[in-house]
Amino acid sequence: MALASIALSSVSSACVEPQTESAALDDSSVRAAQGYARNPPRIEEAKLEFLSNEASANARLSLRYAKGEVEALTLALELEGEKIVLRDDGEGGDLEPKDGIYSALIGYDLAAEAERRQRHLDRAAQLEPRVTRFAGRDVVERVAFDPGALDFVLDGEAVSPAQLLELAGALKGSSLTVSSGPGASVAMAATTDPEKTLAIRDLAVTRDTQRTGVWSWDGAKCSFSGDAFGDHGFSRLMEEMSVGAGIAVEDWTADWLRTWSVPQVVNGDDLSAEVSGLSEVWNRFPQLSSDGDPYAFNDVLDMNQPPFQLVAIVNRVDLHEAGSYGGGAGELRYVFQLVDPDSCAPLDMTVIFEYEVPRSGCSQIRSYAQAWYDLDDLALGSQDYLDALAAITEPVTAAGANPQHVAGSALGQLRTNSRILPWPHYAGLQWHMRAFVHNGVALEPAPMRMTPAFGYEYPDIYTSAQAIDDFIDAEAADILAGTYDVDLLHPVSNDPFRAGFVPYGHLSFTHYSPYAAGEVVYFDPYVSASATVPAGSLPGSMNWWGMERGRFWGSQLADPEARHVFSLNTCNGCHARETFDDGGTLYVDHLSYGLSRSVAGAVEEPAFMHMRLRDPVDAGPAIFSRFLTGTDDGCVTASGLVPPLGSETCTASCCPVGDPVHGPDAYQYHYDDLARRGQALEATVTNSCLYALTADAEHVALSLSAGH
Template identity: 35%
Template structure:
């Protein structure tokens, strides 16, 4: 059987420790989760966590199959579902959470109860409803792709933290095995041929970001200032009637006007926000005229992949809808008018929880790749609007402050001051103001290349390698989690320290930081992965052109060449979620970094 995460390939010590609960949707500005005990806010201080405490272990599924128990094969066939775990994990777990194709959570067990065949045989099983009609259609899709591309090997990449650790050959199952009592394998399949990245993943086409009915250009005063993809619309929906969009926006911008203290770090002011943005912003009765907002749309991004393993079934049990993102560039009106290097990224939780709802969401994104739907055409833009409005409107996520689905707003700034700096803001549950917070998974800059960083990596090596770690507010009685990661020189910053025992752990940690990912660990030359004009970094652009082409980066410490497949990972996941059984989501492994 295929071992999904071989120890040799990952260099892992199978010691599954680390804080998982705090990394449900984290990374540089990732998600709403926060380290336990760390209050949000400018003056936040938190209890010491040294080292990162262990949380529940993580089961990694090695193989999955089903045996139909009904007399006929149907869309909800009562079946025996069986899973095997990665080598050495059989005795560590009592159950493996999963979700059936009828959206019911199930627990695969190896205790001889609730449908399990035999206690202690290493096979976790349960009875569940399986959509075998859809599974058969997947085999037909595989056959069609193979016929269209007979000379191209069809594989599924097992990707861990953006690097391929295994290539699995994809072969269509014979229709003859789709019969009662037969063993039918269930494996994740993501067909890249059906995904067009610039239509379904990262959208920067001029006919989209300059749509005259949905966007607005403050320099040319063209477009619709109330359009559904404007800064005005997003802030209005975020204000949600609890305050005015002008108050919400001005309160957020004023964070740059004065120094902030966050987790003990002083974040210096960038007062050019007044002369370049606030002062020249047209006003009505002293309030910001939101129809003249000084920000221009440059990209709309589907991050379904951030939902891996984050659904209602728990880790591996199902996957959530990830995030929907809008990227805006700041406009400098102080000298003429032009977009500048101030990127503002609205990062929304996609409020889809059931497997069926997430699948429908994925299918709608995949439908944008239809060859008959022209990118940027009225029909395409209407379909894209139907997706985005599900998420951004007031009340879309009642579980979050003011019912707005925003997870966080992140900024990448080189317009207001030097050096490049990233900040993160969260919507308060009380007064509708955006609060500046820590940047998750990134320590304060002064902890880089210091013994405290060495000690953190060495202490938490196993958790870092297993992607189950968190960066606590304090470590060794010192403030640790940072607030405004910076890059002094383009493309040079990465995290390091003399005495780190495992360079793979150093690399993974550095890659998951804001300034490591936006610089040396991904060979990103100009701070941003999506620039103020919508140009993609090589890290993204390589896969957008061809997801099968790796973007190779030389490790700054070891010299090892690391091939990254960022877009391939996103495309595979999109196709798999849109087309496959809910049960295959047990293979999904949660991401940490979300850049």
């Protein structure tokens, strides 16, 4: 029999904001120089030759990387917790120097690989799940799960994981080939409840008085109970960040809020002072001492009763990096929403704590993912569940969780999404998103991820072209592959490029117009009728205060597919018109930049918050957007494809989102991001490090090219 060989394939690569990388593989000069954890090299072929039936050093691993991806003659990797060094210098198991094939002698436990696959098959058999196929984040089709997709091919014949387990001790001389493995091109069926393992909004968690602060309405009065310094409490999360800086939590929080009281400049973007809006937030905190001036912001805040309610705890292990190159385990997120302490009504401001999980390497990523996966076996809201959840989150949020980060905090960024703070000059018509990073002494405003500065969305008054169109067209191939970035500086002009903040709504600008004062056309290639300019416009100009903007990126002149992917990956595109349908409505007395036509029967969905509390805040679990929970439930055709364009109308559970630039007759999009994340969780706990290695480039390109 021939030597056993496993051949696997891989695709592309990408990167976004930096996560702290593991020091475990720092002696790999190639990885240190090129950042393979976030931009893994593409593998064209991987082969495993079984040399014996022993448990250690029983196989030769050989990898052929795509041309130009690796230049050094050695490359360090982590496989199943063991460090190996691939060589192309004719040493240490490498057969031929400088032939482009990197090799190492390793111990490979094929039985463990087969056991993980069999566990997945056993769970899937009980649930009869369907597999959702995605193009990026867009749903393409749902098909029945095929157990045969996880078969091995032994000596040219399909062998199930159960059958292979019987042969695992006698592989020497056999030939094992895999054309596509889990995580490479085979989508794993999601078998866990996302409400337990991915996005937890159950009231037993979000209103657990032992672990977080809770606001409640009794029909006449809004009151606070619980522990804001508990495991999941707003004040505890703030305090754990402040400890490393040696600052009291009330001062830490106050300093963060005061960033809105003075103008800021972030990567060339001017962030205006929002004193009146800040007053709306600041003065909802109880105060241990007050200066009597609602606009001075010198009071001492009482962090025992912060006006924020926990909305959800979110597992983003799908954002993990390339583990075999020392990459991190993704993110843990906490979402809070501002509450009116008088009425218990949720207000238009969310605060998202985004932690970079301080575990790295393939085996640690899988172990961390397994802890989330195991929550599915516990009753949601039970004491066992609550304790297990806290055991996962506390090591991530605790002070000193990541000694390699500033002040030991694992916080990647803190993000705000508010229609309260830009007030009163926009009268509730504009949202702002800001990001903050821990700089060692404070939470400092920082550039947004994957989102250009607002000026690049500014449309040409004659053609409606956006300044970003040229970038989208020039980078179209990389955008579709997930290998682009929105850098701090524009690649051509060298001007500031990445946004210092993200606005959405009715934006205040006056701009020259070729039209008379009484008429102006929509910036919409499909609409030719003129519209009345809002009152107050100057002759010969357009009053841009009335223009609804910041809803998406790119015009009808840009490459349509690349435009959609680019826009979806931005902060405001994902929180606005790329994922939320406006139901065909226009704001009264306001012009709209872009299309407002929707799929027939579409109902307007409140934009800009994918997770939001009910009114009052204790009325039930948080509301999730259809982008998260799915737009195509009940409308899958017999072929498995989502409904053909233009042939379906919306129902309560089946309603695609029409393209904001070209309209629903040209492009429609279905989403189900929790399903995508669920399948990624399955792959993470099932794949061996070898299979994960071959899929890393494709995974990183998809998961890390988004700004949210």
